[in-house]
Amino acid sequence: MLSEKSRNGLVLTAILASVCALTLTGCGTTQKSSGKVASKKAGKVKVKKGGGYYLDDGPMDEVPDNLLEIPDAEPKVEKLASGPNKPYVVFGQTYTPMTQLSAYRKQGVGSWYGKKFHGQKTSSGEPYDMFKMTAAHPTLPIPSYARVTSLETGKQVIVKVNDRGPFLSNRIIDLSYTAAYKLGYLEKGSGRVEVELLLPDEIERINLARQNAGSPIGEPQVAAAPVVTEKQETAAPPATVVAQADTPAPAKQETVSGGQAYYLQLGAYQEASNAQSYQASFSLNWAHRLPSLEVVQSGNYYKLFAGPFNTLAEATQVVEEMKSMGTSSFVVRR
Structure with a gap:
């Protein structure tokens, strides 16, 4: 039989393992909590209490005041990565990512993630930038591009999917700080959205429209x-x-x-x-x-x-x- 000291050691080990599991890298592994959200002031965006997002997460103390001017992601047909598109398990649930661009449209709750993950590597290997138009999704191909529509405001954005998460059953996508701001649910922490994967033919039409609009090559x-x-x-x-x-x-x-x-x-x-x-x-x-x-x-x-x-x-x-x-x-x- 195990001595009391050995049993206590095993219990401590189990507790530490549970804590580590809750702090895995990735936007969907932490618990939702109340915190601070951005409130625009002259020159900069300050923070105030309210809203909600992930534990120990939120906006920077000061963020740019031109978030609405940040352009949406420019969609491209890119070669899919191998590692991020393999099946994986989180909290006992198996996720099987899509391995090709095919029709996908789903409605559900969208959330966002911010400074806790700012600068950390995403599933694609790119550093997460909360001021760019990106998103995390459990199964959409990496990299791919999606149109996200707020079902509450009707606003739409195009984001690049380069990360995995969220891993809460009632959420379908985690947007960057800026994308959530542009859709209008930043202060609430989440909102009802529709996510639609952009397919090659639509990507071609979008880029053709940009070219016809006369945007010089190399400029935003x-x-x-x-x-x-x-x-x-x-x-x-x-x-x-x-x-x-x-x-x-x-x-x-x-x-x-x-x-x-x-x-x-x-x-x-x-x-x-x-x-x-x-x-x-x-x-x-x-x-x-x-x-x-x-x-x-x-x-x-x-x-x-x-x-x-x-x-x-x-x-x-x-x-x-x-x-x-x-x-x-x-x-x-x-």
Whole structure:
């Protein structure tokens, strides 16, 4: 039999092993806790109490005040890494990453991670930079790119997936500090999102739109103007509805257009009332730059469009103007 001293040693060893398991490198291995969040002040972003994220994590004491100006990740079709895409086990659960780019779209809770992991190596080997547009996901290929949409605000960002996590059952993605800030859920610590993996054909369209917009090679690229061909559901020609600020137009079904006009997608909402509320707001604040506004039902979403614009350059110019005012949008063909 083991002596009392030996038994105590084994218990101590077990406790230390448990503590180590909770401090593994990676954004999803720590417990959620209340802490500090950023509050913008003149010149810098200070911190205040509130919100929530991972234990001992949070923003820096001072962070840049131009986070909205940081461009989204520039999507590319890259060779997938070997190590990060092998099956792995965390907390007794086996995760099997995707080994090729294929259709993926899922809704759930998104969270974010910050200074605790800033500068540490991600699963891809790159250092984590909380001020870049990146994300951690349990199974999406590394590296890959995803469009993340806030189901609460309708805002969208494009991030590079270069890390693993989160490993809490109710969360589907961990965004960088900046990505969460741009989606609008930084202070809450988490928010309802939809994650969509970008496939090669869409990546090609996004980059073609950037080239057509005239961004010089070697300079920062425009991140808010990908061109997306809308999936069509009916065969009737569309009738543009001009929204009035006091009486938002009802949503209509997504339709096929014979032309190839450019529109801005301003948001995608699960509730028609939310879409109509934003429609009224944009009618008041952006009437001088937006030709017309319409809410279109597409599947389970109510999408808010502005247009049509005659050229991609004209649409992209408005995207940039809205971006400078803290409003995200992107170009679609309809």
